[in-house]
Amino acid sequence: MAPHAEVDSGSAYGDGPTNGNNSTTPTTNDSTFTVNSPNVTYTNNEILSKYTYRTTSVAQDPNGKYVATPQETLYDFKVDRKVPKTGMMLVGWGGNNGTTVTAGIIANRRGLVWETREGPRTANYYGSVVMGSTMKLGTEPKTMKEVNIPFHDVLPMVHPNDLVIGGWDISGMNLAEAMNRAAVLEPTLKEQVKKEMTQMVPLPSIYYPDFIAANQEDRADNLIDGSKACVAHVEKIRQDIRDFKSQNNVDKVIVQWTANTERYADLVPGVNDTADNLLKAIEKGHEEVSPSTVFAVACILEDAPFINGSPQNTFVPGAIELAEKHGAFIGGDDFKSGQTKMKSALVDFLISAGIKLTSIASYNHLGNNDGKNLSSQRQFRSKEISKSSVVDDMVEANNVLYKPGEHPDHTVVIKYMPAVGDNKRALDEYYAEIFMGGHQTISIFNVCEDSLLASPLIIDLVLLAEMMTRIQWRARANSAEAESAEFKGFHSVLSILSYMLKAPLTPPGTPVINSLAKQRAALTNIFRACVGLEPESDMTLEHKLF
Numbered sequence: 001m002a003p004h005a006e007v008d009s010g011s012a013y014g015d016g017p018t019n020g021n022n023s024t025t026p027t028t029n030d031s032t033f034t035v036n037s038p039n040v041t042y043t044n045n046e047i048l049s050k051y052t053y054r055t056t057s058v059a060q061d062p063n064g065k066y067v068a069t070p071q072e073t074l075y076d077f078k079v080d081r082k083v084p085k086t087g088m089m090l091v092g093w094g095g096n097n098g099t100t101v102t103a104g105i106i107a108n109r110r111g112l113v114w115e116t117r118e119g120p121r122t123a124n125y126y127g128s129v130v131m132g133s134t135m136k137l138g139t140e141p142k143t144m145k146e147v148n149i150p151f152h153d154v155l156p157m158v159h160p161n162d163l164v165i166g167g168w169d170i171s172g173m174n175l176a177e178a179m180n181r182a183a184v185l186e187p188t189l190k191e192q193v194k195k196e197m198t199q200m201v202p203l204p205s206i207y208y209p210d211f212i213a214a215n216q217e218d219r220a221d222n223l224i225d226g227s228k229a230c231v232a233h234v235e236k237i238r239q240d241i242r243d244f245k246s247q248n249n250v251d252k253v254i255v256q257w258t259a260n261t262e263r264y265a266d267l268v269p270g271v272n273d274t275a276d277n278l279l280k281a282i283e284k285g286h287e288e289v290s291p292s293t294v295f296a297v298a299c300i301l302e303d304a305p306f307i308n309g310s311p312q313n314t315f316v317p318g319a320i321e322l323a324e325k326h327g328a329f330i331g332g333d334d335f336k337s338g339q340t341k342m343k344s345a346l347v348d349f350l351i352s353a354g355i356k357l358t359s360i361a362s363y364n365h366l367g368n369n370d371g372k373n374l375s376s377q378r379q380f381r382s383k384e385i386s387k388s389s390v391v392d393d394m395v396e397a398n399n400v401l402y403k404p405g406e407h408p409d410h411t412v413v414i415k416y417m418p419a420v421g422d423n424k425r426a427l428d429e430y431y432a433e434i435f436m437g438g439h440q441t442i443s444i445f446n447v448c449e450d451s452l453l454a455s456p457l458i459i460d461l462v463l464l465a466e467m468m469t470r471i472q473w474r475a476r477a478n479s480a481e482a483e484s485a486e487f488k489g490f491h492s493v494l495s496i497l498s499y500m501l502k503a504p505l506t507p508p509g510t511p512v513i514n515s516l517a518k519q520r521a522a523l524t525n526i527f528r529a530c531v532g533l534e535p536e537s538d539m540t541l542e543h544k545l546f
């Protein structure tokens with residue numbers, strides 16, 4: 001079994017490098033706040049919250065006029081306070097993202113400082129919502145001062161310093177050499193983590209050449225036998241996960257796909273349309289079952305949450321149905337790291353300001369191996385889809401600016417430019433109609449250091465997916481029998497992860513929200529509800545009504 005980057009399991013709830021207390025039993029939530037409410041109960045093991053969820057139901061009267069009726073739904077939430085020792089297994093561990101996130105966690109755990117041209121730099125988790133952002137807890141009544149807390153503090157979450165890291169790659173290069181190949185991090189930092197990362201070698205993986213660009217073949221020297229889906233591949237990956245758990249004494253493993261972008265799999269009735277057909281198709285070695293779907297099936301059967309950081313349609317209908325059947329968690333698709341993240345904020349601003357966006361042109365000049373893989377048309381097509389769908393909900397929500405079916409022109413171009421390496425250039429032009437025939441043109445030149453932007457998202461996705469495995473809910477009426485109703489987990493498709501993803505996967509039949517602000521609000525307010533706090537409101541009536 002390949003060694004991994006075991007981090008000292010210190011306090012799973014630290015604010016920085018763990019104190020290396022080598023505790024094997026994870027700590028419970030020693031958060032900096034408690035909620036003082038009759039609706040919130042803290043026990044040694046759980047936080048129990050009685051929550052009233054307030055929405056508005058809208059219907060149309062016979063004259064076509066909307067009738068809005070406020071609704072209240074009562075929920076009980078239960079949070080397991082025990083922070084487990086958690087493993088993060090990456091598919092594509094030897095890639096730019098995989099090596100960068102591994103080095104970053106090691107550097108944070110050890111509190112490393114390294115020299116750069118601009119002077120010394122200290123390890124940090126900038127770009128992680130969980131580790132680098134805050135949320136409003138409330139207001140001090142006397143001073144009316146807003147009190148904000150670290151996002152990581154709102155619920156008892158795993159600390160990234162305590163993650164045990166492993167994974168698979170079709171390239172057998174050890175993580176130190178792969179980190180050099182990636183050419184992302186400063187030599188002075190690489191030097192300090194080289195020894196540990198030399199010991200880390202990705203597990204062999206499955207490789208079905210038709211799904212990624214032919215130009216990736218020269219890396220494929222660390223393979224499991226077989227070039228198409230089969231039960232043996234599913235069972236080998238499941239065994240790898242079990243071995244990783246037992247050999248590292250971790251309670252839970254979260255798996256993420258940060259391997260190459262695959263071409264879309266054809267959706268074939270009788271092959272990948274249902275859970276049973278997908279399992280049969282794997283048994284028969286059907287060539288439309290991709291490596292990422294095989295990993296998804298293995299993780300679902302192994303009850304390891306699986307997140308797809310790439311744009312391909314890993315979660316064919318049969319995979320979603322399988323996850324639902326097993327109550328396993330899945331999430332995706334495609335990390336939202338730079339150009340699209342900016343787009344999902346800027347488009348939200350323009351349209352909600354009543355400015356009629358009429359065209360978006362997005363160019364990418366990308367020089368890393370991801371760019372090399374994306375230089376192949378079928379792999380680019382997967383990315384073009386995920387990068388183009390990000391404005392749909394915001395446009396459709398504004399029927400004042402846009403007629404039904406009307407939307408801005410939107411083009412996405414990605415050019416492989418080896419010279420720029422991982423420092424992708426995103427060139428965007430936003431063109432809009434403004435008051436009385438005027439126009440606004442916004443031109444952006446955005447150097448996205450791709451892996452340094454994606455790595456914190458990988459960390460957030462692991463921490464949040466793991467946290468979701470420890471949150472349960474039940475609907476509550478005022479009747480006594482409701483108190484004995486069974487608690488259950490959230491739906492298998494973790495749409496709560498959408499803030500980190502370009503093309504959010506949602507439970508079948510539910511809407512896709514791409515607005516960055518709405519995505520963050522959903523994440524924040526669901527976690528607040530779990531400790532009995534109302535949704536973040538910026539009404540600040542206390543500052544207006546006196």
Ligand SMILES: NC(=O)c1ccc[n+]([C@@H]2O[C@H](COP(=O)([O-])OP(=O)(O)OC[C@H]3O[C@@H](n4cnc5c(N)ncnc54)[C@H](O)[C@@H]3O)[C@@H](O)[C@H]2O)c1
Pocket residue numbers: 091092093094095096097098168169170171205206207208212219257258259260261262291309310311334335336337338368369370373449450451453454
């Ligand atoms: N900002 C970002 O970096 C960003 C943003 C969004 C999405 N993504 C996606 O994340 C993925 C990784 O990006 P990257 O820059 O690290 O790419 P990369 O090419 O450096 O790394 C991908 C790794 O996957 C490995 N691989 C390919 N097929 C595999 C398989 N079947 N099993 C195991 N390993 C396999 C490759 O050998 C390589 O080491 C890409 O799909 C990319 O589109 C990246």
Ligand SMILES: O=P([O-])([O-])O[C@@H]1[C@@H](O)[C@H](O)[C@@H](O)[C@H](O)[C@@H]1O
Pocket residue numbers: 335336337338339340341364366370371374383387414424426448450502
């Ligand atoms: O997240 P984002 O910056 O919009 O999108 C990025 C693309 O612009 C880029 O071509 C590719 O490097 C990354 O995989 C990522 O998908």
